[in-house]
Amino acid sequence: MTPLDNQQLFLDSAREWLKTSVPERWRQERGALSEDEIVEIRHEWDRQLFAGGYSGLAIPTMYGGQGMGLREEVLFHEAAAQAHAPEGIGRIGKILTVPTLVAHGSEEQRAKYIPGIMAGTEVWCQAFSEPGAGSDLANVAAFARKTEGGYLVTGQKIWTSFAQYAERAILLARTSHTDPRYRNLSFFLLDMKQPGITLRTIRQISDTSHFSEVFMDSAFVADSDRVGEEGEGWNIAMTTLTSERGGVEAITRYVEVRGDLDTLMRCCATSSDIDTEVKQLDTRLELVRWQVMKALDYVEEDLEFFRRTCMLKIMWSELWQEVTQLAVSLNCRAHQEHWRNQYLETRAVSIYSGSNEIQRNIIGDRVLGLPR
Amino acid sequence: MTATMLPTEVGQMSAVALAEIIERSIAGNPVADYAEREPLAWSVIEEGGWDSIAVAEEFDGGGANLRDLVEVAQVWGAASIPQPLLESIWAKRWSAQARERSGPISVSVPRLGVSDSSGLAPFAALAATGIARSIGAGTDRFDVAPLGSADTFTPALRPSVLPWTTKMEIEAARELGVIWAAEVVGAAQKLVDLSVAYAKTREQFGKPIGSFQAIKHRLADMHSQAQYAQTAVIWASLDPTNSQRACDYAVGTSISLAEQSIQVHGGMGFTWEMGLHYYLRTMLTRRELIVGLWA
Ligand SMILES: Cc1cc2nc3c(=O)[nH]c(=O)nc-3n(C[C@H](O)[C@H](O)[C@H](O)COP(=O)(O)OP(=O)(O)OC[C@H]3O[C@@H](n4cnc5c(N)ncnc54)[C@H](O)[C@@H]3O)c2cc1C
Numbered sequence: 001m002t003p004l005d006n007q008q009l010f011l012d013s014a015r016e017w018l019k020t021s022v023p024e025r026w027r028q029e030r031g032a033l034s035e036d037e038i039v040e041i042r043h044e045w046d047r048q049l050f051a052g053g054y055s056g057l058a059i060p061t062m063y064g065g066q067g068m069g070l071r072e073e074v075l076f077h078e079a080a081a082q083a084h085a086p087e088g089i090g091r092i093g094k095i096l097t098v099p100t101l102v103a104h105g106s107e108e109q110r111a112k113y114i115p116g117i118m119a120g121t122e123v124w125c126q127a128f129s130e131p132g133a134g135s136d137l138a139n140v141a142a143f144a145r146k147t148e149g150g151y152l153v154t155g156q157k158i159w160t161s162f163a164q165y166a167e168r169a170i171l172l173a174r175t176s177h178t179d180p181r182y183r184n185l186s187f188f189l190l191d192m193k194q195p196g197i198t199l200r201t202i203r204q205i206s207d208t209s210h211f212s213e214v215f216m217d218s219a220f221v222a223d224s225d226r227v228g229e230e231g232e233g234w235n236i237a238m239t240t241l242t243s244e245r246g247g248v249e250a251i252t253r254y255v256e257v258r259g260d261l262d263t264l265m266r267c268c269a270t271s272s273d274i275d276t277e278v279k280q281l282d283t284r285l286e287l288v289r290w291q292v293m294k295a296l297d298y299v300e301e302d303l304e305f306f307r308r309t310c311m312l313k314i315m316w317s318e319l320w321q322e323v324t325q326l327a328v329s330l331n332c333r334a335h336q337e338h339w340r341n342q343y344l345e346t347r348a349v350s351i352y353s354g355s356n357e358i359q360r361n362i363i364g365d366r367v368l369g370l371p372r
Numbered sequence: 373m374t375a376t377m378l379p380t381e382v383g384q385m386s387a388v389a390l391a392e393i394i395e396r397s398i399a400g401n402p403v404a405d406y407a408e409r410e411p412l413a414w415s416v417i418e419e420g421g422w423d424s425i426a427v428a429e430e431f432d433g434g435g436a437n438l439r440d441l442v443e444v445a446q447v448w449g450a451a452s453i454p455q456p457l458l459e460s461i462w463a464k465r466w467s468a469q470a471r472e473r474s475g476p477i478s479v480s481v482p483r484l485g486v487s488d489s490s491g492l493a494p495f496a497a498l499a500a501t502g503i504a505r506s507i508g509a510g511t512d513r514f515d516v517a518p519l520g521s522a523d524t525f526t527p528a529l530r531p532s533v534l535p536w537t538t539k540m541e542i543e544a545a546r547e548l549g550v551i552w553a554a555e556v557v558g559a560a561q562k563l564v565d566l567s568v569a570y571a572k573t574r575e576q577f578g579k580p581i582g583s584f585q586a587i588k589h590r591l592a593d594m595h596s597q598a599q600y601a602q603t604a605v606i607w608a609s610l611d612p613t614n615s616q617r618a619c620d621y622a623v624g625t626s627i628s629l630a631e632q633s634i635q636v637h638g639g640m641g642f643t644w645e646m647g648l649h650y651y652l653r654t655m656l657t658r659r660e661l662i663v664g665l666w667a
Contacts (some may be wrong), residue, residue, distance in 0.1 A: 134638055136576040159639045205634070205642055205649035321631075331485040331660060340525055340656070344649065347634045348642045355638065357586040 007075060010068075014076050017052050018083035026086050031338045035208060039089060039165065046088035046120025056118045058248075059098060063110055064118035071296055074251050078289065081255035084262075091252065092162055093117035093124035097170055097189075099243040104187070104228050104236045113168070113189065125166035126244075127157040127190065127214055128237065134159075135358050137172070137241075138181055138234060142216060144173040144188065150222040151175070153190070156215055159352070163199050163212040166192045171221070172237050175230045185233030189225040196220065206344035242306070244353045247292045250312035253349075254288050257320045260342060261285055264323060268332035268339070281323055288316050310363050314356050317349035377606055383440025386425050387447045393420065394451045403452050404647030407528040412453050414476050414500070422457060423476075426465040433464070433471075438547055438609045442554040446602070449558030452528045452654055456495040458551050463504055466544045469512040476501045477514065479538040479548070481664040491537035492661060497522040497530040508541030526657040528650050540665075546615050549665045553619035554605040556658050557598075559651045560626035563633040564598045566648070567591060570637055587636060594632055601625040616666055623659050630655055 025033065026041050033041070049055040057073045059065020066072075088094070098117055101110050116122035133139040142155025153173050160169070171190040176183075190197075196219030201209040228236050243249065261281060269278045295308035327335070328343040350356045364370045378384070397412040398405075417423060426441055427433020436444070445458055456478040463470040463477040470477055478501050480491030495501045502514035520532035540548070568591055571582030581587050601622040608618035630652040634641035641648050 129639070134576060135581075136578075139576075203644035205644055205652075207644065325631075328656065329659070331483070331663070333483075333485045343656075344652075347631060348639075350635055351638055351642060355635075357584070360586065 007071065010072055011075050011079060014054065014079045015083070017054070018079055018085060021048055021052060022083050022085045027084050031335070042086050042089040043120070043123075043165075045086045046090040048120075049088060050119045055120065056094065056098065056114075059102070059114065059118065063098075063102075064115040070247065070299055071293075073248055074289075074292055074296065077248075077251040077255050081258040084259055085255070087252060087256065088120065089162065089165060090117060090120050090123055092126050092166075092170075093122065095249055095252070096126055096240050096243055097124045097168075100170065100187075100227065100236060100240045103239050104232075106224075106227075108224060109189065109227065116167075122167045123162060123165045125160050125162040125169045125192070126240070127160050127163075127169040127171045128240075129159045130156060131158050135355055137237070138185070140172050140174060140185055142171075142173040144175050144186060144221065146175075147220075150220055151188070151226070152218040153188070153196075153216045153221060154218055156213065158213050159202070159211050160214045161211045161352075163192065163214055164201060164209075168192055169214075170240065172233055175233070179231055182234045183231045185237070186230050187227040187233040187236040188221045189227065190216075190219065190221055191225075194219055204345075205347060206341055208345075241354060245310075245313040245359065247295055247309050247312065249353070250288055250292055250309070250316055253316045253320070254285065254292075257285055257288075257316060257323060260320070260323050260327070263335060263338070264327050268327055268330050268335055271330075274326065274330075277326065281319065281326070284315070284319050288312065288319070291315070307367055310359070310367055313353060313359050317346075317356060320349055321346050377439075377610065379440045379443040380437065382425065382434050382436045383443045386422075386434065386436060386440065387443040390422065390444060391447045393422075394447070394453060398451060398453075402647050403528070403650045404645055407452060407454060407647070407650045410454070412455060414455060417455060417457055417460075417476075418474065423460040424464055424471075426461050427471060428465075431468075431471060436461075438550060439606065441547075441551050442605050442609045445551045445554035446558030446561065446605075449555035449654075450562040452559060452562075452651060454495070454498070454528045454530055456498070456501055458555055459494065459548075462544070462548050462551055463507055465547075466508040466541065467504070467512040469514075470504065470507070473502060473514060477504060478502070479504050479507065479540070480534045480536060481661045482537045482667055483533070483664060484660070484667060489536060491534050492523070492531050492657075492664065493520065493534050493538075494529045494531045494657070494661065496520055496532035496534060503534065504538045505536070506539035508544040509539045523657075526653045528654050529657050531657060543612075545665050546612060549619050549662050550605060550608045550615055552658050552662050552665075553608060553622045556623050556626045556655050557601045557605050559655060560601055560629040561598050563630050563648060563651055564591075564594045567594065567633040567636040570640075574638075574640075581636075590632060590636065594629055597625050597629055601629070619662060623655065623662060627652070627655050627659065 023041055056065030057068045058070045061067035098114055130140055144151035144153045169190040169192050171188040172185055174184050175186040196217050198215040200213040202211055203209050298304040324343040324346045327339040425434035426436040429435040456476045459478040460476050478493055478495045480493035480503055483490055483492050493503050496503050496519050502516050505513045520534040523531045571587050572580050574581050604618040604622035608615040634648055640646050
């Protein structure tokens with residue numbers, strides 16, 4: 001069998017599995033589900049993926065993954081998009097924690113944490129941003145003070161998505177008052193369910209609350225939960241952020257935008273006046289997928305891979321915003337609530353994971369080598 | 373065309389005085405503090421004669437014209453006070469029965485994409501709002517709110533869905549569209565001002581974010597777009613044959629400005645408390661209402 005045959009086999013069985021696994025309620029009445037029901041379905045989906053053998057396709061089997069490649073990951077997400085599958089709530093763990101641990105974690109950390117993420121039993125969040133450290137992430141001020149066997153962390157995080165559901169967080173904190181910028185931070189794996197942690201959920205413009213402020217008051221992190229050495233936090237966080245803005249992330253977003261665009265094309269955008277506009281959006285969305293597939297051939301060469309993936313975050317986010325902008329203007333009564341919500345929600349996609357302004361700066365600096 | 377594009381004295385003075393009254397009642401508080409309350413009582417509006425500024429002078433009104441109302445509507449839109457002042461001003465300008473009526477007045481506008489004859493009525497969820505059955509179309513009459521089922525998406529407009537729509541004289545409907553578009557433009561200018569102020573004070577990388585060229589250029593573009601949007605509603609008020617497309621342009625541009633203002637505010641812009649969304653929600657619903665008017 002050729003590799004292509006193998007991929008076809010994989011895809012066929014994935015489609016078959018999706019057909020029977022995607023919850024009917026999600027497929028049919030997604031718009032009518034309550035916030036709690038949505039969270040429950042998304043949580044359950046993580047566990048279904050694991051049971052079905054589709055969790056962590058590109059993660060080595062020794063860590064509970066499937067030991068395949070990024071290509072299978074991409075193929076699966078496409079099939080999931082067509083099947084209108086939900087999106088798991090374990091995305092931070094899978095997309096951010098796992099690649100970071102694979103690249104920089106100790107054997108012990110990988111063995112301890114990756115299986116729970118793969119199985120969908122442990123939800124993770126990303127405690128990076130602070131009120132004074134948004135775009136300027138290196139300005140993180142939360143401080144981890146050395147103590148017997150570990151650190152006591154004090155400070156405030158903000159915009160922490162999934163914090164209210166999370167067992168653990170990847171945390172960026174300062175460990176030195178004297179070392180220079182970029183060398184004064186360390187990367188930790190924080191237990192969110194401990195007394196030193198208080199959450200305050202933030203109400204979003206869409207009137208939901210998916211993120212929180214996280215207050216840490218002498219929260220404990222063991223030495224064994226520090227990733228890398230003290231002072232290496234910034235470099236490690238760069239791995240995390242590159243994953244956050246990279247190909248796998250883009251494909252999961254492709255799934256979501258595909259769902260929205262399909263709704264638009266099937267129901268709301270029936271007027272021929274906007275035919276051309278809708279077709280353009282569709283073309284650009286398919287290009288997100290093709291761009292990822294093109295990049296996959298360069299996955300072993302960091303810079304070449306980055307040249308081909310650095311624009312993905314900008315592509316999908318601005319596209320998604322345009323889709324919802326158009327949709328909300330069409331007065332489709334059947335989907336009014338859906339589009340109002342999606343329109344407001346997607347105002348955030350050009351802000352989070354590093355704003356699009358920052359991403360353009362990165363392309364200019366790192367890819368094009370323009371003078372700073 | 374050599375005539376001035378400025379509003380008349382009535383328009384200019386009304387706009388300034390109204391801005392002062394608004395400032396006194398909201399006391400510099402952001403929209404999030406008052407959009408869901410009653411920051412300015414209707415009695416204050418009525419006692420000040422604000423709802424009569426565009427009634428013809430022969431009927432003892434202020435005699436403001438449509439260009440003047442564009443000025444007033446921008447002031448009102450910048451504050452986004454949840455009272456149907458603009459609708460009431462307009463109704464009293466067009467209807468003797470409305471002039472005799474005390475209390476706030478609003479209208480019900482056809483909804484697109486429905487097969488029934490229901491309408492969307494701003495402020496119909498507010499107690500005491502009289503919703504016009506017809507305006508400028510013979511014997512006008514009113515039903516008293518609260519009516520219909522409240523649509524909670526737009527807190528500052530308190531709209532409800534009603535089983536019927538207001539019958540309107542065509543020219544009256546055109547004027548209302550221009551007034552609403554001007555209100556939206558006033559809100560957009562406010563968001564530009566807030567964004568500029570934010571960019572001067574919010575620091576990242578040790579500098580105000582307004583010093584980064586990406587933000588500076590965006591704000592420069594936003595200023596230009598807000599100017600165009602304002603020009604469009606002035607044009608709409610002075611040139612009836614082009615009102616519709618000028619208003620559509622103004623509203624579309626304003627919505628884009630609201631989206632961009634969120635971007636400039638970063639994560640803060642995405643919070644309910646920051647309140648930018650109140651304006652954005654109002655703009656979306658006003659667009660729907662205006663499209664309903666033209667339909
Ligand atoms: C829905 C949502 C979910 C999030 N989830 C998480 C999470 O789970 N974990 C986490 O750690 N963080 C999270 N964030 C935080 C997110 O990463 C930050 O909001 C983002 O980095 C921007 O920071 P800021 O909000 O402080 O905006 P600011 O940095 O204050 O930016 C304001 C504006 O200035 C621009 N700007 C700033 N610096 C520059 C520059 N040098 N050049 C050009 N323009 C510039 C920005 O692009 C933006 O338009 C989330 C945010 C949102 C909105």
